Amino acid sequence: MNAVVQAKAESRHLLSGNEAVARAAWEAGVRVAAAYPGTPATEILENIALYPDIYSEWSVNEKVAVEVAIGASLAGSRALAAMKHVGMNVASDAFMTQSLAGVVGGLVIVVADDVGLSSSQNEQDSRYWGRFGHMPILEPADSQEAYEMVKRAFDLSEEYEVPVIVRMTTRVCHVKAMVEFDGERTERRAAGFQKNPQRWVMTPANAKPRLPLMHERDRKFRELSETIDLNIAFPGGDRRIGFVTAGPAFMHVRETFPNAPVLKLGFSCPPPLDKIRAFAGQVDTLVVVEETELLLETEIRAAGIAVRGKDVLPRFGELAPSVLRPAIKPLLGEPWEVPKRAQASVFPRPPTMCASCPHLGPYFALSHIRNLNIIGDIGCYTLGAGHPWNALDTCTCMGASLSMAHGMDKGRGESDEKKHIVAVIGDSTFLHMGMQGLLNMIYNRGNVTVLLLDNRSVGMTGGQENPGTGEDLHGLPAPRVDFAKLVEGLGVRPERIRMVDPYELPTIVKLVREETKMEEPSVIITNRPCSLTDRFERLQPYAVIDDQCTGCGNCIDLGCPAIFVARRETVTAKSGKSKELVFARIDANTCTGCHMCVETCAPEAIVQPQPQNRVIRIQPHA
């Protein structure tokens, strides 16, 4: 078993914020935990799964995860839901009402904001949800605090009968730092669901009397914020500027201005306005350093306290020391010039699809077919927008591809008249929020060709399980959804449901051509596993016989990272036109022997140098 799982109290460990949250949940006596994978929160549930005392699951989306946690809480169990910032948007319908009804067993929502967009489609500030949903927010600044605050959050949740938000950011989730454990698991008895319709059936008549109670709770939290030991003033000798800050920004402030007084808000919503007023009185200028929106700053200013903040600091991105110095130093009358350094000019290294990625085939097809509007979704296949495919035209949010494609079909403009509308979505995203879009399209007689890229994995976050993989969070066998039956059940005609091996390039090109010409919705389902998961079988690498390569460059168009340009030659054709030939080579260390590129090579220059000892190819899944 994992060393951290077995570790005793008073032991010290190097843990990421996510690992620290998992340990804290276990110690706090959590009985149910649910999440949908999303960077940078994914590892919270992966680590909770290591603790056998906790029931944990990958839910199909974040709303479901929060609802699972709510149900467990109403039964009296402590419960946790974890998600990335955009997951909160999906989940919000559930917690916006439950914060009115309240909770029984402690209910904590851990949200991870991807400040700086390392792997997200937007940057958003989850602290708004605390204000919007009348829920307190705890903001850890590092792993130790994540560990302590998650335990604290459960106590607060039970004491005030409200879901508590723990707001993490990438710089807490993924930073490893020392954590000292101060306890082990405390088992908590769950009393079971106590029926009480006035409390739990949120009809208007029952919900209305909860409103004054919710506002009374807010008042108590405002009082608590003034006295709680999570809001701490650190004295400093240099009182020209005093900082109010929270989360990892606190660490950056201490690093950059070690002698400045700092008021650190661990319990940041609602903020302790009296405490801030008193602190402001002790310094010449009060500066709020918060990631990412100007939330505290607005609230402090509204309380009549003079404050600086986003007038000098950037309104997005991380507030690292390199950002703080040039912004704050001028306020001290100490102009700061960014040190001039010779910036090395090095090519970009954008993320690419992997060797033998089953998405390569569909994108090869899409990049070779004209007159398509290709509506994309969230996943590895978003990379299809990049070189060399340039075959993805939109990416907005989980599941949007099908509904947006339907809308584009219905709202066709002048230039779209002869275009075919294609939606591209992966298995997990389809199950997360895509199914509704397909149902809607069928119901409303739309006409979109859907590419359902089933790679049996949540690829981008590291190959997690979902209802399409046949395994659960713990790697145990689980019922596997049958995508063909599912889409047929939603109303796609059986003739328009096409299963295809994405490695069979001629077949997939032909299928996409055929289906886009149809005047009704069709779904093309691919059936090869993600090449980074255990389900993928690596075979002997291929090589290019240089003498036989004609320089056509077809294999390069596949976009496989194992295929490189060996050399270029410019030749003059009979017509007198000059033409560039691109000769290929295959890197044997990267190639996994999937044979996809062989299909692009007319002169049969791509071969396996040593004949395969087994005459099999990787088998597609059933």
Add this chain to the structure above:
Amino acid sequence: MRDGITNILVVGIGGQGVMTAAEILARTALCQGYDVKKTEVAGMAQRGGVVSSHVRFGSKVYSPQIDAGEADLLIGFEAAEALRWLPHLRPTGVAMVNTLRLPPPVVSAGLYDYPADPIGDLAASGVEVHAFDAGAIAEELGNSKLVNTIMLGAISDYLPFSAEVLKASIVEGFRAYKPKLADINAQAFDAGREAGHAKTTTHRSAT
């Protein structure tokens, strides 16, 4: 080193073992009684992207991030990546670089050029550069996966704790989880340590 804090930046490409190397350094520093923070930005790194892992340790570490010009040690698992991160190294810092060249598809496609001599460019900037072919050493030892341990061996004499401490940390880790690989990793560490001493002045990188 400044304010008693050691800043080490480990850089390379997703899948090369950058994060593992940084993790070993961080754990070893923790065992030596230091306060430690380690961070990286690697959201989509497994898909061939750039990985940079920051390791900071000392009596008390606040920010996990190493600022431009603040790294004491730059460990480059790939030549152009080392050059990319050169601005993060102090003028008095040390760059330990694997001469491996891994051009990405955008270079292969002719959209960008791979620097002709990244090691030469590093050396020309005035920092102390040690460059060697870690892959060749790994091949000699019969296992290409040893590059990670070789690179750690190479920087082991540039740390505030002894090389023996780092070596023991690596070898004990293998003894606990993959005992068959313990001895070969000990050899790899020693080979790397020796290679790390050769100073590059007018180096021309292997092509």
